[in-house]
Amino acid sequence: MTVRPLQYPNPPLADDLVQLRPWSEKDLPAIEEASRDPQVPMGTTVPEVFTPAEGRAFVHRQHSRLLKGEGVSLAVADAQTGVASGLVILRRRPQPGVGxxxxxxxxxxRGRGMASRAVDLITTWGLASLDLHRVEAWVTRDNLASQGVLESAGFEREGLLRKFLILSGEPRDVYVYARLTPVLPG
Ligand SMILES: CC(C)(COP(=O)(O)OP(=O)(O)OC[C@H]1O[C@@H](n2cnc3c(N)ncnc32)[C@H](O)[C@@H]1OP(=O)(O)O)[C@@H](O)C(=O)NCCC(=O)NCCS
Structure with missing residues (x-):
């Protein structure tokens, strides 16, 4: 299988609620707010203690993921104002064709559907325009909001991976979800 170099989506991914765009140093307020919710730094590289320098390093890390071919990290921004409210990332898994x-x-x-729309947009793009035939997600058993996001974005729960992810030093059970088609299942 030929692996194509990664690029940011062109045209950019957007709908009436969200636009997904590359991260910018103007987005530090969103990173600062994210760092104050312990749920976010626990599973990501968002700093636990925000400083402007840590915020800028976070932005540069997102661009470096593309340059290293690891994945595409985009800010989830309001469709009208362009102000960033979150992150969505599509990474290559070690298995060929799996994201x-x-x-x-x-x-x-939260609670406006931004995560569901962002996950649907980037998954549709990955399955239609990259060399992916499967996009999956891992989510802890107690993260009902995240499970709701995946179900709204057309993912199917496939099973439980016991003690699969270490979070805050503890091995945690996670559900594996996947979507295989660019068209949102009916
Ligand atoms: C999970 C998270 C991304 C959801 O973001 P959001 O923009 O509020 O999600 P949405 O508004 O798209 O909601 C998605 C669905 O989940 C449901 N949902 C949201 N919060 C919920 C909760 N606490 N309990 C149960 N269902 C919930 C919504 O009702 C919606 O379902 P619907 O489409 O049937 O109406 C957000 O809570 C978050 O960032 N959490 C911390 C980080 C995290 O857990 N990331 C995921 C790691 S796997």
Missing amino acids: GVGYWIIPSA
Whole structure:
């Protein structure tokens, strides 16, 4: 299988609620708010203690994922204002043709469907425009909001991986979810 070099989506991914765009140093307020919710730094590289320098390093790490061919990390921004409220990332898993999706939304922007739309948009793009035939996600058993995101974005729960992810030093059970088709299942 030929692996194509990664590029940011062009045209950019957007709908009436969200636009997904590369991270910028203007997005430090969103990173600062994310760092204050312990759920976000626990499973990501968002700093636990925010400083402007840590915020800028976070932005540069997101761009370096593309340059290293690891994945595409995008800010989830309001479709009208362009203000960032979260992150969605599509990474290459070690298995050829398999991608993994990750996401967070800052507390003040939750409950509006932003995560579901962002996950659907990046998954559709990955399955239609990259060399992926499967996009999967891992989510802890108690993270009902994240399970809701995946179900709204057309992912199917496939099973339970026991003691699969170490979070805050503890091995945790996670559900594995996947989507195989670019068209959102009916
Ligand atoms: C999980 C998270 C991304 C959800 O973001 P969001 O933008 O509020 O999600 P959405 O508004 O798209 O909601 C998605 C679905 O989940 C449901 N949902 C949201 N919060 C919920 C909760 N606490 N319990 C149960 N269901 C919930 C919504 O009702 C919605 O379902 P619907 O489409 O049937 O109406 C956000 O809570 C977050 O960033 N959490 C911390 C980081 C995290 O857990 N990331 C995922 C790691 S796997």
